[in-house]
Amino acid sequence: MFKRANINSAYWIIFLFLIISLSAVTFYFIEHQRELLTELEKNSLKNELEIAAEFIREDITAERYQHIEPFFQLWAHKNHKILNIKAIANNGFVLTEHSTSTKISTHTIKLDKEVEGPIGVSLEVEFDLREIEKEINSLTMLVIFSNIGFITLFMILLWIIAQHYLVKPLRDSEDKYIGLATKDPLTKINNRRAFDDQTLHEISHCKRHSRPLSMLIIDLDHFKRINDTFGHHVGDYILQLVTTEINMIIRDTDVFGRLGGEEFGVCLPELTTKAALLTAERIRQRIESLPSLESNNIKYPITVSIGLCELTNNEDATTLLQRCDSLLYEAKGAGRNCIKFHDE
């Protein structure tokens, strides 16, 4: 059985795995591109160096020594990648030394070339490779952004799939279990335990804020007789009907539950006895107005008796319910279809 926490963990593990693996692939790809570009650039610079060497060889052969320096200057002027040129005759004489003012230690490449001829000359040229770095940087940015895009899309898709196929069924089944534990299966309202829990919560809330709270205990009159006469299925139907009617009168914020058998509880936060009495009376009248059952010309009216009391300062849920219960019995004793409360 999957757990939601497990699904979340799996999700984040996939996310991390994607990031790590794509980063590794990106790193490898970029390094490979850098090597490739450097090699290409190196070859093109080597070609250029060959041509330069040929010019120098010609000048030396024709004894046009004075052409060599201007040639280097022109070369460096035309090729902005040239940082330093040093040409040394084989007797040690430095024919030319051209160097740019800005020294760049990284991103440079130094190429050597021996010029054969009547006078041997060795050429050392340092080239600037920052342009490759610029290219690599923009490529890196492109790859990173597309990776982010890919990961985002993939994770969104995965999220949707996981929600639809894993999390939603799980949540539904969780909801089902929670429902089984807290709802009364017949009337679909709170069972006794859930009613007690919620009532406890409401009582402590109202006590903390010094607010009034009233409690109704509602009991169907002569329910056993109905069950015996019409069968349990009619009894169950009456319970459902009464639940529906009460639900239509009380507020959403009120706590409504089946306490057992034909007994219901309604916890009315923020209501004093006076206000709660209005609600109780409306419930009583509403139930009374339901059509009576009839068998063998005997009428079986559907009515409720209600015990009502307001929470006092040093009272807890148990005593409140006990007080309500005794008032309910008073109402039963007083002929049913009525409300009993403490008039202060």
Place this chain on the structure above:
Amino acid sequence: MLAVHPYLPALELQKRFTPLVEHLSTTLGRDVTLTISPSYEEHLNRITQGEIDIAYIGPASFVQAYQKQPELETLAKLEVNGSPFFHGKIITKSDSNIRQLSDLSGKSFAFGNKNSTMSHLVPRYELEQQGIMNKLSSFNYLDGHKNVALGVLIGKYDAGAIKEGVFLKYQNKGLRLIQNTETISEHLFISTQRVPAAISIEIKDSLLKITQHSNGLKIIKSIKPTVTNLVSVKPSDYSNLKKIMQKLNNLDY
């Protein structure tokens, strides 16, 4: 009309000589124009044929022109860094063991242009005089003073002859002087037979008194930054060069 031989690009010469031409126009009260001769030969021809009025000319060209046309009038010569004479340098590499001209036997030697005064004529004469010329293992003419300096520096030649300016430029790159050559009078201005004697005197006067003019120094320095004055000159100032050239002609180099 003032003519200049094309020792530099025409535009550069135009720039260098225009202040002088303008100065002459003002002082003479005549319209003086500048013309750049297309070649050294044509320059000589124009002078000897009298096709131009005034000419700026090098010492060797003057000797040649004067031999053909003795009616040429010498006007003024340059005084460079305070001296109206200049000399050439016979040079070698700093680390060479050549100390004097006699050490040159068995060595290779580089001259500049065959017609150049200081990279060929004068030093050549001195090598001939000392009997070293035929002891050299080889010699060659490289086009230009700079080429000679670099040819020696690069190790192709053991020694060479160059003018002072180029020597100063390359000295700290590893050149060493073996010996200065004989001094020769500097470049000069001449007028041709076409110019009447009276006007010739006027021009000479104007040139020689140029530094008394408020802008005079600026005008002559525009020709060459090291020029300090224009001084009087006579044909015999070049007799030593004439002797050298005659001697070399006889040797049929």
